[in-house]
Amino acid sequence: MNTTIANMPTSMMTPSPSPDELIIQQRGRRKIPVTFSPDIDSIKQNNQETPTKSSSSILNKSSIVLRSTPRKRLLLNDPLELSSPDKYKISSPNCKKFRTEFAVELPEDNCIxxxxxxxxxxxxxxxxxxxxxxxxxxxxxxxxxxPIADLKPLEERIYYLRRNIYKALPSSRLISKTDSTAYNRVSTHVLAFKKCVVDQGRRLVDSNQWSVVMDYVFMAWKHVRNTPVWDNPPHNAARRQCFKSLSALCMTALKHMKESLDLNKLENYKSQLKLLVDDSEDIESCLEFLNYN
Known part of the structure; x- marks a missing residue:
């Protein structure tokens, strides 16, 4: 029997392994740890072969040597500077310049x-x-x-502002030029016109030149009369305020001139004031004052 076994081929004595056994052999022999955990060895092997991103970043960060900037090093080395940070501020000249008025010495050849x-x-x-x-x-x-005060610059200013009102109005013939929409377009110019008329009159009153004040009243009244009359009554408030202010100027001037008025001037003022009554009832008080005197 021994001779029979010895004469048999080795392939018949060791059968060929199955496909599953070949795969197991290719994987290698499995090592069993002392404490049995089937996943520990695989985790260690994976960590050694392909380190994760977090571990690589930690290694990179640990390899970088952090250095403090020169300014931080200076502050850390000299703790006294922390209590006085204004020492390193560069002093700049004061931006506020105090106004000082000095008399300017004109050269002799310069005409005064x-x-x-x-x-x-x-x-x-x-x-x-x-x-x-x-x-x-x-x-x-x-x-x-x-000299007598020149009213020409004042009239030019009033005329310029009155012209701005008409220039801002709609140019189309199919659109109303006195409705609320048109007023909203020119309201800024209307208020500027009113302010100019009132402020210039007050300035003349401060000068105490009463005949000039009367001339200004008649001149400015003409321009106020030529401003637009709006369909909505509240929009005519600026126009009424101008007439009321000029009437007050007229009354103030007449009160200061009552003793110096001669008959010719008195009649001249009466005839001119009568033409203004239709525009505003406030001027009637001025007429009554002249008739009473």
Whole structure:
């Protein structure tokens, strides 16, 4: 029997493994840990072969040497500087400049009349007032050469603002120029016109030139009358305020002029005021004042 076994081929003695056994052999022999856990070895092997992103980032961060900036190192080395941070601030000049007014010395070859053109009205008043205070004897001479106030610049300003009102109105013939929509387009110009009329009149009253105030009333009244009359009565408030302000100016001037009015001037003012009654009833008080006197 032994001789029979010895004569048999080795392939018949060891049968060929099955496909499952081949796969198991290719995987290698499994190592069983002391504490049995089938997943520990696989996790360790995976960590050694392909490190995760988090572990690689931790390694990279640990390899970087953090260094403090020079400014931080300075603050840490010198703790006294923390209590006085203003030491390192660069001092800058103060932006606020105090206004100091000094008398300008004009060169001798410069004409003083040319230099006066560069001054504002308030500066001219200050110069003349100071000269009168220093030399009271020349006040009478200045009064003798005192001119009548020129109303032409004031009228030009009023005319310019009145023209702006009409320029802002709709240009189409199919659209109303006195309704609420048209007023909303020009309301800003209407208010500017009213402010100019009132402010210029007050400035003339402060000058105490009453005949000039009366001339201004008649001049400004003409321009106010030529402003648009709006369909909505509340929109005519600025127009009424202008008439009321001019009437008050007229009354103030007449009260200061009542003793110096001659018969010719009195009749002239009456005839002109009668033409203004149709525009505003406020002017009637001025007529009554002239008739009473």
């Amino acid at each position: 009349l040319s230099a006066l053109k560069a001054l504002s009205p308030d500066q001219l008043i200050g110069v003349i007032g100071q000269i009168v205070i220093d030399h009271p004897e020349i006040e009478k001479e200045i009064r003798s050469h005192f």
